[in-house]
Amino acid sequence: MSKFRQVCSVASYNFRGWRRNPRVIITFALAFILCFLLSDKAVNFAKDNKTTMQIVEAFIWTFDDSNSILLTSLLTIFLFSDMPFISSGTPFYLMRINRKTWLNGQVLYIVLATGIYMAFILAATSLVCMSNSFIGNKWSLTAAILGYSGAGNAVALPSVVKTMEMSSPYVCMATIFLLMLFYALLMALIMLTCNILKGQLAGTISVFVFSLFGVVLQPKVIAALFSLPSSLMYKANVAAGWLSPLNQAAYHAHNFGYDLLPRLWQSYVIFGVLIILFFLLALRSVRKYNFNFSGTEG
Amino acid sequence: MNAAISVQDVYKNFGEETVLTGVSHDFEEGRIHGIIGNNGSGKTVLMKCICGFLLPDKGKIFVNYRQVGKDMDFPENIGLIIETPGFLPNLSGLKNLQILASLKRKIGTDTIKENIRRVGLDPNMKKPVGKYSLGMRQRLGIAQAIMENPSILILDEPLNGLDKSGVMDMRELIKELREQGKTIVLASHNQLDIDELCDTVCVMDAGVLTVVRS
Numbered sequence: 001m002s003k004f005r006q007v008c009s010v011a012s013y014n015f016r017g018w019r020r021n022p023r024v025i026i027t028f029a030l031a032f033i034l035c036f037l038l039s040d041k042a043v044n045f046a047k048d049n050k051t052t053m054q055i056v057e058a059f060i061w062t063f064d065d066s067n068s069i070l071l072t073s074l075l076t077i078f079l080f081s082d083m084p085f086i087s088s089g090t091p092f093y094l095m096r097i098n099r100k101t102w103l104n105g106q107v108l109y110i111v112l113a114t115g116i117y118m119a120f121i122l123a124a125t126s127l128v129c130m131s132n133s134f135i136g137n138k139w140s141l142t143a144a145i146l147g148y149s150g151a152g153n154a155v156a157l158p159s160v161v162k163t164m165e166m167s168s169p170y171v172c173m174a175t176i177f178l179l180m181l182f183y184a185l186l187m188a189l190i191m192l193t194c195n196i197l198k199g200q201l202a203g204t205i206s207v208f209v210f211s212l213f214g215v216v217l218q219p220k221v222i223a224a225l226f227s228l229p230s231s232l233m234y235k236a237n238v239a240a241g242w243l244s245p246l247n248q249a250a251y252h253a254h255n256f257g258y259d260l261l262p263r264l265w266q267s268y269v270i271f272g273v274l275i276i277l278f279f280l281l282a283l284r285s286v287r288k289y290n291f292n293f294s295g296t297e298g
Numbered sequence: 299m300n301a302a303i304s305v306q307d308v309y310k311n312f313g314e315e316t317v318l319t320g321v322s323h324d325f326e327e328g329r330i331h332g333i334i335g336n337n338g339s340g341k342t343v344l345m346k347c348i349c350g351f352l353l354p355d356k357g358k359i360f361v362n363y364r365q366v367g368k369d370m371d372f373p374e375n376i377g378l379i380i381e382t383p384g385f386l387p388n389l390s391g392l393k394n395l396q397i398l399a400s401l402k403r404k405i406g407t408d409t410i411k412e413n414i415r416r417v418g419l420d421p422n423m424k425k426p427v428g429k430y431s432l433g434m435r436q437r438l439g440i441a442q443a444i445m446e447n448p449s450i451l452i453l454d455e456p457l458n459g460l461d462k463s464g465v466m467d468m469r470e471l472i473k474e475l476r477e478q479g480k481t482i483v484l485a486s487h488n489q490l491d492i493d494e495l496c497d498t499v500c501v502m503d504a505g506v507l508t509v510v511r512s
Contacts, residue, residue, distance in 0.1 A: 002403070005400075006401050009397065009400060009401055013386070013397070016386050016388070016389070017386070019388050020388075087384050088380070088382050088383065088384025089383075089384030089385060089386065090384070091349070091351065091378055091380055091384075092378070092383075092384070092398050092442055093398070093401065094349075094350075094351065094372055095349065095372055095376060095377075095378050096398065096401035096402050097372075097401055098370075098371040098372065099371040099372075100371075287371075288353060290351070290352045290353060291346070291351040291352065292351075292352075293351070293380065293384075
């Protein structure tokens with residue numbers, strides 16, 4: 001119990017640093033602008049068609065897209081740019097705890113901060129379409145037009161019939177929220193582990209490589225790489241669905257009962273295993289980590 | 299006398315740069331040990347190694363007969379102050395120390411207040427630490443180091459930023475702590491502080507520690 005209290009105390013110490021912190025304010029301000037820009041397509045589509053939206057539909061249509069997930073997740077890296085969260089106050093904490101407790105506190109902070117950030121994204125997109133929306137748990141006419149008429153493809157909004165037929169808006173929202181959260185958490189844990197293992201530069205490079213891996217591993221790239229004819233494009237889609245972490249985080253790139261793409265629970269397990277793996281690696285690395293505090297060299 | 303801290307053939311490199319070169323020294327119990335040296339000589343690095351923040355590339359450090367980094371991550375029962383004490387700027391001095399004390403739960407608010415008074419600050423002052431002068435922050439740092447009654451104190455430039463009367467007060471406090479049997483390792487640029495306070499004096503130069511008074 002006392003260890004858990006110490007872990008919470010380390011995490012809350014980081015949160016206390018949020019107050020009037022320009023980096024945190026800028027991150028959330030940029031996230032709001034990003035939500036506004038990304039959900040603009042869905043909101044305008046509803047306006048043009050003079051239809052209403054379910055309040056979380058802007059979030060669903062916007063973040064069922066891998067590029068939107070990538071952009072939003074990259075902003076969390078700005079939020080965590082001071083990773084591994086060492087300041088001139090850290091020695092006072094360390095002398096009263098141990099390395100494992102310190103790391104557990106940092107991981108708890110990352111999980112909570114990412115959760116808060118994702119909740120903000122959800123709230124911001126809902127706010128953007130609030131004036132033209134309803135809160136009932138049923139799909140709107142906008143969603144029906146997007147899905148059934150093929151208009152979704154025309155405006156590049158990933159609203160598909162299977163999404164609407166398989167779930168309700170709030171369930172769909174919760175699924176997309178969880179997938180995005182897992183993706184951002186994995187990214188942050190990779191950054192933390194590389195930071196502890198090889199320093200801050202390595203942490204930044206690791207995020208870049210992880211993001212690039214997701215971006216490059218698209219069906220078109222796989223098809224080109226293996227010279228697949230268009231008739232076998234389906235195989236490239238499946239391969240990208242399994243191999244690309246970005247596709248694992250995209251709701252529509254999942255198996256809803258009639259293809260070989262990963263099922264939702266499989267993506268949760270994959271993300272969960274990777275997150276635990278990187279957490280354990282960080283836990284192991286912190287035993288040999290050298291804590292350097294600013295302004296104390298002599 | 300017994301060694302409260304025993305540093306045995308410690309080497310520390312940062313990349314190509316060697317910061318500590320075969321440092322060996324026993325810091326005996328109940329005495330004030332001074333370390334004097336220029337900026338970048340390796341004083342702070344040695345102190346960080348003693349505290350377990352930095353792990354030596356070679357050699358061993360024992361604090362109260364337990365090896366740092368092997369038997370424990372960070373030595374228990376050590377009070378520490380470094381050059382610039384870092385506190386949460388939005389909170390009062392008392393609140394800052396309460397948060398730190400809550401990690402071990404060894405002491406209550408009364409003891410914290412008593413230690414804040416001991417360094418010449420008002421524990422009931424509502425002013426946030428962000429608005430403290432450097433001297434006040436330094437005093438609060440010292441209160442933080444001594445509040446849990448540790449047997450060893452690692453003080454790196456503890457008198458930095460203090461005015462003349464503050465320096466006098468802190469010198470008296472450090473002497474008083476020695477009278478209580480505490481082992482104190484004190485790093486300073488100021489020869490006068492070292493001469494007046496310390497029982498043993500070492501000079502750190504380019505990562506080499508030499509005893510000049512024992």
